[in-house]
Amino acid sequence: MTTAKTIAVIGGGIAGLTTAYMLTKQTQCDVLLFEASSKTGGWLQSHSVDNRYVHEIGANGVIPTPHTTALLKHLEINLVPASASAKHRWIWIDDSLHVVPHGIRSLLCNDLLNKRTVFRMLLEPLFRKKPINHETIHTFLAYRFGNACAQRLIAPWVTGVFAGDSEQLEFEASFPLLFDIAQQGSLLLGMRKHKTKERLSAPQGGMGKITQHLTEQLGDRVKTNTEITQIHWDNMGNLTLNTHDNCIDPDVVVLAIPSYQAAPLLLQTDSTIAETMEEISHASLVVAYVSYRKEDVPEPIDGFGFLSTPKSSINILGVVYESILWDDRAPKDEIMFRCMLGGSNNPEIIDQDDDMIGKHVHQSLKTVLGITNPWVQFDCYRYPQAITQYSPGHLDRIALIENRLPDNIYLAGSSWHGVSVNACIKDGMQMASRIVENHC
Ligand SMILES: Cc1cc2nc3c(=O)[nH]c(=O)nc-3n(C[C@H](O)[C@H](O)[C@H](O)COP(=O)(O)OP(=O)(O)OC[C@H]3O[C@@H](n4cnc5c(N)ncnc54)[C@H](O)[C@@H]3O)c2cc1C
Structure with missing residues (x-):
């Protein structure tokens, strides 16, 4: 176990900012955050247009999980709930809008799924085969709920979350909570236990307030316009980061950037890691x-x-x-x-x-x-x-990368452990705790 003097976080999106912020709360180490662009926030930024409109770059709200609630409490940010009607959603199919059922009662009287499909869905507790590694979302959920449900309800839902294709994404990596519930038995029954009372919410003025507050709290630890161009390590675990005009030797590094931007940084030191990252x-x-x-x-x-x-x-x-x-x-x-x-x-x-x-x-x-x-x-x-896109084999790829990285380089953020804002915040908080435990 070494004593960390400098912890470098690469990437100023929500995952990197959360990791850096939590590190400053838990350790006396020097924490530096490097952001390539002129502004932090990554996909979590809000723009004011003509002082009349607020445009979100990415997420427009969050149904807060305990980690997100804890972070916002630290930051003293209050969330404003979305209109109560936010639970009403529609799917455009067969050239008309159909209400998405949001509970058993609305499932029984919906017009998106016919009676036969609903009956098949309600039989799900009898289809208890455990999900197998690498199964796609479509394959597994069509087995549990029937093909019609997978096509008319699950495919659009996956489009909404990942802008992706339910037939191309891995169930376990994409929906880890559902995977855990499915390992234990019925999704229909298990999901009812996990139903949250929280509502879709956002800070007044937009989600960008969260990354803005984190950046303000980190102060001059944040180095914008500073792109890391290379990461090198030797057999002793000594790390070197290159920027365009400088070189830093931190004790610990957190890579909180997308996989396709991380791959070139590591190519010279470990081409297997870089190639695996390129597959994502x-x-x-x-x-x-x-x-x-x-x-x-x-x-x-x-x-x-x-x-x-x-x-x-x-x-x-x-x-x-x-x-x-x-x-x-x-x-x-x-x-x-x-x-x-x-x-x-x-x-x-x-x-x-x-x-x-x-x-x-x-x-x-x-x-x-x-x-x-x-x-x-x-x-x-x-x-x-x-x-x-967490395509089949995603978790194996991440395991391979993490096993090959030296134990003072950590991954955080949406390319690795979950794309949602909640998942990125949780990842950042957990990464900070692991670093404190292992190095500080
Ligand atoms: C259009 C859209 C809508 C979304 N809607 C939702 C939603 O409704 N709900 C939800 O939960 N999630 C949503 N998401 C997902 C969520 O917003 C993102 O997954 C999350 O914000 C990603 O955060 P991150 O910190 O992992 O990475 P990023 O936000 O990608 O941040 C990475 C940062 O690293 C910087 N960087 C990259 N390379 C380097 C380098 N070499 N050196 C230094 N800095 C570097 C980048 O400039 C960037 O600022 C949406 C995403 C998008 C794009």
């Missing part, structure tokens, strides 16, 4: 914010929004009724939608120009919600390699 794929996304005058939206709009299915008639993954959820995100006389396009099944959309993306968005909203008049405001953001 990411889905690209386009996020378009579009705002209409209230009177131009003919259907009464309420709830969270809708998702589409992989073979949908509209060229859009899903739409969030952003200004219905949060009343501080757009002028009161407008309705602002957040539209997601692209994902792992339609990556080329990212190369289309704003006009074309605007057409997809407007056409989809016309088809689904009957909007015909032009928008008041439109912005679109292209995110290459935005969301990590």
Whole structure:
């Protein structure tokens, strides 16, 4: 066991910031956080547009888990709950919107899944085969709940979380809590025990407040515009980090950056690790914010929004009724939608120009919600390699990487241990505790 003098965290997204912040709370070591861009936050940032709109880069809210609640308490950040109607969600399928059932009662009287499908779903406690490593989400959940449920409910849900394909993602890596419940027995019964009373919430002004507060708390420990270009270690575990114009010798390193950005840093020292990191794929996304005058939206709009299915008639993954959820995100006389396009099944959309993306968005909203008049405001953001896809073998790849890394280099964040904000916060907190235990 060594005494750490300097801990270097690479990456100023929510995972890196949480790790660095928790380290400062638990140890006297020097903590430095290196961020390549001019601003911290990674995917968790909020933009004010014309002082009228708030656009989230990534997550627009969180249903807080105990780790997230604990971090926000440290930071003295209060969450504002989304509109109570947020639990109402829809799926666009068979050319109409269908309510997503959110409990047994609504399952029995829903119009998304027919009686036969619902009956098959309710038989799930009888289908108790344990999930096998590397099974896809589709394979395992179609076995438990039936094929129709997997196609009409689970596939769009996976699109909503990962912008990915339920037939291409590993069940165990993507949904570890569900995997654990399924190991023990029925998902239907087990999930009821894990039902949370927490609601979708966000800080006033947007999720970026969390990364902003963390950055303020870390003060001059945060080095922006500082890209780490190489990580080297020798047989004695001595670490060296290179930037474009400098060289640092920390005692411990936390890699809180996406796998495709981490791989080149390690290539010279361990090509097996770098190649394994390169195997982890990411889905690209386009996020378009579009705002209409209230009177131009003919259907009464309420709830969270809708998702589409992989073979949908509209060229859009899903739409969030952003200004219905949060009343501080757009002028009161407008309705602002957040539209997601692209994902792992339609990556080329990212190369289309704003006009074309605007057409997809407007056409989809016309088809689904009957909007015909032009928008008041439109912005679109292209995110290459935005969301990590935990394809079959993900956990084995992570195990291989972690086993080969020296014991003073740690991984944190969405490429490795969970993509959600909750998962990144939990990972950052746990990583900080492990480092304190092992090195401080
Ligand atoms: C459009 C979108 C919508 C989402 N919606 C939700 C949602 O509703 N709910 C939810 O829970 N999650 C959501 N997510 C996922 C979640 O926001 C992300 O998984 C999470 O924010 C990732 O955090 P991170 O710290 O792991 O990495 P990142 O945010 O990717 O941060 C990594 C940081 O490292 C920096 N960096 C990279 N290379 C280097 C280097 N060599 N040297 C120094 N710095 C470097 C980058 O500039 C970046 O700032 C969404 C994501 C996206 C893209």
